[in-house]
Amino acid sequence: MKYTFLIAIIVYGLSTTQAQEFKNKSYSEHFKAAKLLIANNKEEEAVPVLEELYSRDNENSNVAYLLGLCYVKSFKNINKAIKLLEDAKENYTRSYDRTSLTERDVSEYVYYYLIIAYSLKGDCPKTIETLNSFYKIYSYEDEWYLVDGQKWYRDCGKHKWKEDEDSIVTPKELLDTNIVMPEKPADTLKTAEPVLEGIATEKTEVETPKAIAVAATPVKNIRPYHERLRRVGEAGGPEVMTREKTYTTPTSLYGVQVGAFIRPRFSNDFNGLKNVEVYIDNNGVFRYVIGSFVYRSQAEKLLKYVLEKGYKDAFIVDINATQNYQEEVIRVNNESIKREITGSIEFKVQIGAFKEEIPDDIMKIFLQFDNIEKKIQGELSIFTLGSFSNYEIASAWCQNVKESGVPDAFVIALNEGHKISIEDANLYIAKKQAQEAEKARQLEEASRNKKKKKKK
Structure with missing residues (x-):
């Protein structure tokens, strides 16, 4: 009994210490950690971090938005997610800075996740109301989000709730669908379904915005090429040049994400890996990806190799299914993101x-x-x-x-x-010294061989 009591005290002491260490960390450190967890598809791990941040500052709409997003993606705490996202929606701004650690307002995507939350709950009038609001404020960077919003409206009420719980019993096919990086619905790619047709009810009709004409052709994932130079993060941070990444195929393209960081790193920082491409996602996180394969089996083979190289958190992504991989980073502080160290x-x-x-x-x-x-x-x-x-x-x-x-x-x-x-x-210097030593050895050996020949 004494030993049990002693163990209980030790466990309590450790948990208390860990909790104190958690609280002692700065707000921005936790915020960065949460964004990186989300970028690595670890929403359930991000939840306690964001809950702690929200408990410290429940007026931070950006934290409320990210916490609601995580609840929605994990299909848990749906009613809580709706409350968080509804509150956060009041602070939507077009000037949202996705890379800032001090941003308190939210982007237009708060409407997208609210649509999903209402659909999961089965509140179809609210789903269509939010969808119509999304039409009015959306910047039309990628019309796919509007099309997917329609899909969630069509699926409204089809999700089974767990008894006495604020969560969804999710079928396997829905678990395989990543909400942030969802695959494009086949009907929007292979058929001539109008963009905004077929989602009205007897009581509520969809308002068709003038910005999207009802078309007889499928939505295309092609945008004009452009580049822009802009500062990422706080004052004094790196200047990043990006360009839109366009894909000529409407089907899935699979790659392996090997890392995600708040501040950009050069692609040659990944020891043992080549052909690393860099993207900046909707939350301002820099994602590092290798490959763009039509067949998932090819990406799975590459993933096996990457894991063997020691990148244990690597996973497969569909780079053609979301904006997270459509803004490619090409330069940082006027240097190529694929910079190689040369010279002195x-x-x-x-x-x-x-x-x-x-x-x-x-x-x-x-x-x-x-x-x-x-x-x-x-x-x-x-x-x-x-x-x-x-x-x-x-x-x-x-x-x-x-x-x-x-x-x-x-x-x-x-x-x-x-x-x-x-x-x-230091690695470059050591490598250069080794090369010079090898060169000197070869010259010395050549000189000795030359002397031997003369003696003969």
Whole structure:
């Protein structure tokens, strides 16, 4: 009995500690974690994180939207999802910044998930009312979402509820349908069904917006090519150039997602992998995908290889089924996303980056060290010290700077003037040194062989 009591105390202590650690993390850290979980199809894992954020700030519509989205995708807590999404809908804005960690308003897609939630609940009048509202505010970036909204209206009331629970008994074919990345309905691709016909009831008719004409041809997933340069994230963040990715086939195209990140990484950061394409999704998350196969079996073979390379969270996606893979990233900070490291590497000590006033402790550093440089990047003034050929020397200088009153100084690596990770820099230097050593060995061996021939 004593041992049981002791174990109970230990378990309680551990859970309390974990809960405290969870609460001690910053709001933005949890928000980033939740977005990454959603991008990796781990909505059920994202739910407790978002619930904690919502408990801290129940007026944040963006968090309410993401939490409602997760409930809908997991087919659980449907009534809660409806309440969250209805409240969040009041703060819809066309200027929604999907990449900002401080955004509190919501995008137009709050209507899309609300349509699904009402359909799952079986509230068909609310489903069609929300669908009509969606027509009025939608930006028409991809008409497929409107077509899929119609499908959910047609399926309204067909979902069985679990007894005494706020969740849906979901048939296998519905479980196989990913709501955020759903497959295009076959009837919209192979038949001549009008875009907005066939979904009216006796009591409620669909308002056909002027922006979409009733057509005798299927909706096409083709948009004009364009590129645009825009800043992603907060001030001082990376500038990202994207372009619309168009696919010539209306059928599914399968790839393997190998990673998802809040801040962009270069495609060559994935050791052991090649042909990695980069996309930015509706939530501002950068997704990294290999391949575009017509047959799922081909993607499954590739997934097996990727898993063997150590990418345990990799999974198969349909890149032709949603906007999440239709905005391709081609440049970051005026560099190709597929950048290869070439040429020289140098290390510097970054003293600080400041928007306006420079702190006194930084000003004092100017009197203590030579070779301090200032570089303007956007709205920031970035101060660095020195130029070193290897990380160890730069790290020693960094320690001197810290001891002189700048405790947050750190070492950066530059390749031809552009920042790269310390890890990539050291790997590149080690690889280059190994190549030079091998070259020297071959020259030495050739020289010895030449001398032997002369002696003969």
